[in-house]
Amino acid sequence: MTKQCLYVVATPIGNLGDITQRALEVLAEVDFIAAEDTRHTRVLMIRHGLDTPMVALEEHNEEQMAPKLVARILSGESIALVSDAGTPLLSDPGFRLVQLAAESGIEVVSVPGPSAVTSALSISGLATDRFTFEGFLPARRVARCKRLAGLGSETRTMVFFESSHRIVECLSDLAAEFGKDRQIAVCREMTKQFETVLRGAVGDVISRIELDPNQRKGEFVLVVSGSQADEDEKFKAALVLARLLREHLPSSQAARVAAKLHDVQRRELYSALEKQQDADNEL
Numbered sequence: 001m002t003k004q005c006l007y008v009v010a011t012p013i014g015n016l017g018d019i020t021q022r023a024l025e026v027l028a029e030v031d032f033i034a035a036e037d038t039r040h041t042r043v044l045m046i047r048h049g050l051d052t053p054m055v056a057l058e059e060h061n062e063e064q065m066a067p068k069l070v071a072r073i074l075s076g077e078s079i080a081l082v083s084d085a086g087t088p089l090l091s092d093p094g095f096r097l098v099q100l101a102a103e104s105g106i107e108v109v110s111v112p113g114p115s116a117v118t119s120a121l122s123i124s125g126l127a128t129d130r131f132t133f134e135g136f137l138p139a140r141r142v143a144r145c146k147r148l149a150g151l152g153s154e155t156r157t158m159v160f161f162e163s164s165h166r167i168v169e170c171l172s173d174l175a176a177e178f179g180k181d182r183q184i185a186v187c188r189e190m191t192k193q194f195e196t197v198l199r200g201a202v203g204d205v206i207s208r209i210e211l212d213p214n215q216r217k218g219e220f221v222l223v224v225s226g227s228q229a230d231e232d233e234k235f236k237a238a239l240v241l242a243r244l245l246r247e248h249l250p251s252s253q254a255a256r257v258a259a260k261l262h263d264v265q266r267r268e269l270y271s272a273l274e275k276q277q278d279a280d281n282e283l
Contacts, residue, residue, distance in 0.1 A: 001029045002109070004073055006101045007080045008094070010087040010113030014191035016047045020113045024048055031077040034069055036093055040084045057081070059093050066097040073106050080111075087115045091135040091161055116190060116221050117159050124157075124185035124223035125199050131157040137170060144170065148177040155226040162220040168209060174224065175202045183225040189218035235269070238262035242273050251277065 007026050012018040027033060028050050034057040035041035041054060057065050073079055083092035101108055121128045134151070137160055138144045151158060162170050167186075174182070180203030189195045196215065198205045202224075209215040238258045245254035255270035 001026070001078055002107060003076050003078055005078045005107045005109055006073060006098065007078065007109050007111050008088050008098065009080045009082050009111040010115065011041070011044060011082050011085060012191065013085045013114045013116045013119065014189065014195075016044055018114050018191055019044070019048070020111070023111050023113055024050070026080055026111050027052055027082075029078075030080040031072075033080045033082060034065075034094075034097065036083045036088075041082055052080075057093055057097060062093050062096050066100050069097055070100050070104050070106065073101065074104060085114075085116070087113070087117075090115065090117060090133065114191075116161070116219075119190050120159060120185065120187040120221035120223050121157070123187065123197055126183060126185060126223055126225050127157050130155075130226075131159060133159045136161045136163075137173075139166065141169065141173065145173050145177060148173055152177055153227050155228075157226050158224045160222040160224070162222055164217050164220070167216055167220055168206070170222070171202060171206045171209065174222075175206060178202065178224070178227075185223040186215075187221040187223065188215065190221065192218070194218065234262050235264050235272075238264045238269050239272055239276070242269055243276065246273065246277075 007030060009023050009026055010020075011023065027045070027048075030052060032053040032055060033041065035054050036056075036058050038054045038056050045051065045054075055065070055069075057069070069079060081088050081094050081097060083089075083094065086092075088094045089098065098108055117133050121131060132154065134147075137147055160170075171184075171186070174184070181201045183200070184202050184205055186198040186205055186209070188197070194214070194217075198208055198215065238261070241261065242251075242254045242258035245257055249257070251273050252270060255273050256266055259266040259269045
């Protein structure tokens, strides 16, 4: 163990067996643990036979606690930061502590492990090469719809957290802003006994949830496909440019330039350009 160090430790998102050996070693050997909810973390500690001292670091006391914890680290202690579930700082407290520790020259070490974001992405069946994490949407409907409207043209896959008492309303707003045909994976109670994943169009998923009260219970991660409209328009614009450039450049170079300017896949653009050229030659 390194003294004067802050360890950011990922803990299980549900199944208490989902913790790494390294995480257990760190939690056992640090001087104390800064936990979002000490009662919640104590369950994990008891399960694995650990008795490391803990202090609470949650949303409402982090501003006051962070300087005190940093002072303890600077005095020679080591601390592990944990949240109630998954990787700390993803919609959880800890940002101010990590920021202040880094500013104070303290070594901040990641102890990776479970994450609700990556777990949901991996089983969603949707594109994962590019994604954006949006955390919890606003609780009030007007603010929520405004946020969703701003994401309507987002082409990357989007990941949201949602609570049980807002899940139906949230999905309804998603359908209103993105369209009922937008693809979604509603991941509920991941790694827990009653885990379910509902995949399909938003409108269809809403109907399935409304028919089954059990699907409205627990913790939710929503994985939503990105908008295709902007991508289609970008590709069309790139193809028009490539055709114009082809009058002065070889097809491969024309496709490369147009693809770079419009941020589309060069190979797909080149293939479409060649197909158009073949069609033109047949006329």
